[in-house]
Amino acid sequence: MxxxxxxxxxLVFVLMxxxxxKDCWTHIFTHKGAWEPASAIAWCVWTGFAMVAGLGILHxxxxxxxxxxxxFYKVLWLIVVAYPLWAKGTLAGSxxxxxxxxxxxxxxxxxxxxxxxxxxxxxxxxxKA
Numbered sequence: 001m002x003x004x005x006x007x008x009x010x011l012v013f014v015l016m017x018x019x020x021x022k023d024c025w026t027h028i029f030t031h032k033g034a035w036e037p038a039s040a041i042a043w044c045v046w047t048g049f050a051m052v053a054g055l056g057i058l059h060x061x062x063x064x065x066x067x068x069x070x071x072f073y074k075v076l077w078l079i080v081v082a083y084p085l086w087a088k089g090t091l092a093g094s095x096x097x098x099x100x101x102x103x104x105x106x107x108x109x110x111x112x113x114x115x116x117x118x119x120x121x122x123x124x125x126x127x128k129a
Contacts, residue, residue, distance in 0.1 A: 001114050006060055008112035012067065013056030015108070021050035064118060067109045074106040 024047040049070065056063035082100040085091035091100060 001061065001117050005112070005114040005117075009060035009064070009067070009114075010057055012109050012112045013053045013060060013063065016050055016053035016070075017057060020046060020053070024050050061114075061117070064113060065122075067113055068118065071106055071109050071113070074103045078103055078106070 024043060027043055028047060049066065052063070052066055056066060078100065081096055082091060082103070085094055085096055086100075091097055
């Protein structure tokens with residue numbers, strides 16, 4: 001694997017740890033009243049992602065599956081939620097607009113992931129001799 005891939009992975013994990021972590025912990029600590037269960041799940045999962053990203057800073061290649069999960073759920077959400085709203089011209093001003101703006105940053109982990117390594121490590125099944 002090229003050294004640039006390791007640096008890009010570390011950059012994504014640093015951003016996740018500090019930026020996402022700050023947003024998540026701030027939201028959790030300043031929340032008032034009872035939590036809506038689905039919203040609480042989302043915030044807890046995102047906080048978990050941010051904390052696990054700390055391990056990714058130290059061991060970026062070992063933590064690639066975390067980025068694969070992030071890429072999958074964000075791209076899926078953009079396809080099933082944001083795209084239909086955008087196609088109808090109703091995304092702007094909708095409750096999904098803010099999440100869409102944040103999830104479009106999924107391009108960073110897509111660029112950072114060493115796709116050749118992912119294919120060889122997780123999908124390529126060599127024939128046994």
